[in-house]
Amino acid sequence: MADGNRAVVFANPQDMQVENLDFPKLEMPDGAKAPHGVILKIVATNICGSDLHIYRGSFPVPQGMVMGHEMTGQVVELGSDVTFLKEGDLVSVPFNVACGRCRNCRARRTEICETTNPDVACAAYGFNLGNWQGGQAEYLFVPYADFQLLRFPDKDQAMEKIRDLALLSDILPTAFHGLMEAGAKPGSTVYIAGAGPVGRCGAAAARLLGASCIIVGDYHKDRLDLMKQNGCETIDLNEDVPLTDQIEAILGEPMVDCAVDYVGSEAHGIGREAGDMDPAHAINQVMDATRPGGATGIIGVYGPDPLAESKAEQEGTFPLDFGKAWIKSPRISGGQAPIMHYNRELMMAILWDRMPYLSDMLNTKIISLDDAPDAYATFDKGASDKFIIDPHGLIPA
Incomplete structure (x- = not known):
């Protein structure tokens, strides 16, 4: 298990920095234990247009917040209550943080979960909505993992299509x-x-x-x-x-x-x-x-x-x-999209080559974690690239 966690953090408007942080724990933002959660080793974590609202200063967030809400990762640690996942599983993380237990989640309205943000019925990673740290990092804590995470059926097949599957998180x-x-x-x-x-x-x-x-x-x-x-x-x-x-x-x-x-x-x-x-x-x-x-x-x-x-x-x-x-x-x-309402069907469309043009239309570009601050500046100028951060060098060229 790694000792630390390198991550892209918000320093100031138009100033993203890569910092060394502590390895994440199976804990909620308020410090409560989270036996329903997992730790992921991030395989792909994208820079989103919504991140630019933060970068420009339009959406205020606290200094030091870890950026990112579009994550794909591999399970490396499981809480004691996680039943349907195992170490090594490759999964997509919906950007909506959702409990799976409240009235809205049970109606598949995970974009307006009633419990994961004490201030409003809406929670998201890396967006100052419930104090959930983002996933432009080497590792990420995900709560309610059995409910939230979309597991790819075959890891090798998924890695062959990871540029497209990385888009399922948002x-x-x-x-x-x-x-x-x-x-x-x-x-x-x-x-x-x-x-x-x-x-x-x-x-x-x-x-x-x-x-x-x-x-x-x-x-x-x-x-x-x-x-x-x-x-x-x-x-x-x-x-x-x-x-x-x-x-x-x-x-x-x-x-x-x-x-x-x-x-x-x-x-x-x-x-x-x-x-x-x-x-x-x-x-x-x-x-x-x-x-x-x-x-x-x-x-x-x-x-x-x-x-x-x-x-x-x-x-x-x-x-x-x-x-x-x-x-x-x-x-x-x-409003925001309930990602879990669509992600499984779209995953199958990708895996069965029903969207072979997706990467061409998105113009995906793989970068390292250290390249992320410059990529933010480039994206802000209107570049046509979709930047996918590969923190561990796992994505094939």
């Missing part, structure tokens, strides 16, 4: 959830706001669901080029043309069946206003782009943002164009 199920909330199905036309890693997972998931025309909007040309190469239509939001006009130029009509906001409150305007931060732009954009009777998924992160320009937006109140949308009888759903 962004692939999150992207899929957005499409489910938007009612996507075979033949649907879909608009995806944002070609970051989650938006690209959304495009891949839309293909899996059999969507017809998949349109992706973004400001970064390299991201849009990646989408074009993988069969999507694209909209450059730097163009000073209304979004619905650009959709009509592609589809022959100005609205889609389903639209998903994968951006959140760090959105910007369109065209000549593309350089201006507009926290409500993405959500208003997808409401505008959805046809009457269609549905919209709001998956991007919204909440109080100390960097926003107005006092209302700093407090988490945003100006929504709901009056214009209301007449269309919209269905609008938002």
Whole structure:
């Protein structure tokens, strides 16, 4: 067993550091013993777009918090109450910390567990939601392991597809959830706001669901080029043309069946206003782009943002164009994704090669733990890579 635990920690906005910490214990954040938990040796731990909210200072967290909520690992220590796992198992960790026992968890609503955060019904690793330390580290403690962890059936097969399976902890199920909330199905036309890693997972998931025309909007040309190469239509939001006009130029009509906001409150305007931060732009954009009777998924992160320009937006109140949308009888759903609602089925889709294009669309790049601080800075500039940290050098080239 290792003596310590090297990890990426938050020092200050735009300042991530790799530090040497103590090896994790089978203990809850309040110090209570956790015989239901395990310790994982991390195999893959990703940098997520949500981590950039913390990196930029939009989502305040305490100094010294271990970053990361997208983890895949190998079981190296088990609590005495763990029954269905064994040492050596390779598992995916849902980013929602969930007990499996409360009313919401029993209804498969693990994104709003009632017990794992004393302040609000929502807990997550590495996100100042319940004081759970993150997994951009060599080792991680996971509670309620029998309930939470998704075990891969065959370790060797899983390691061959680890770049794709590493996406199961968050962004692939999150992207899929957005499409489910938007009612996507075979033949649907879909608009995806944002070609970051989650938006690209959304495009891949839309293909899996059999969507017809998949349109992706973004400001970064390299991201849009990646989408074009993988069969999507694209909209450059730097163009000073209304979004619905650009959709009509592609589809022959100005609205889609389903639209998903994968951006959140760090959105910007369109065209000549593309350089201006507009926290409500993405959500208003997808409401505008959805046809009457269609549905919209709001998956991007919204909440109080100390960097926003107005006092209302700093407090988490945003100006929504709901009056214009209301007449269309919209269905609008938002919030975090219940990862466990989707991860097993998506795992099987990956293992049986139903998403062979996933790594190409995500543009995954394997880095070391020491490379992580620089990768944060690169990702913050809009790079098209999806960074996967390999703390122990276990992922094949």
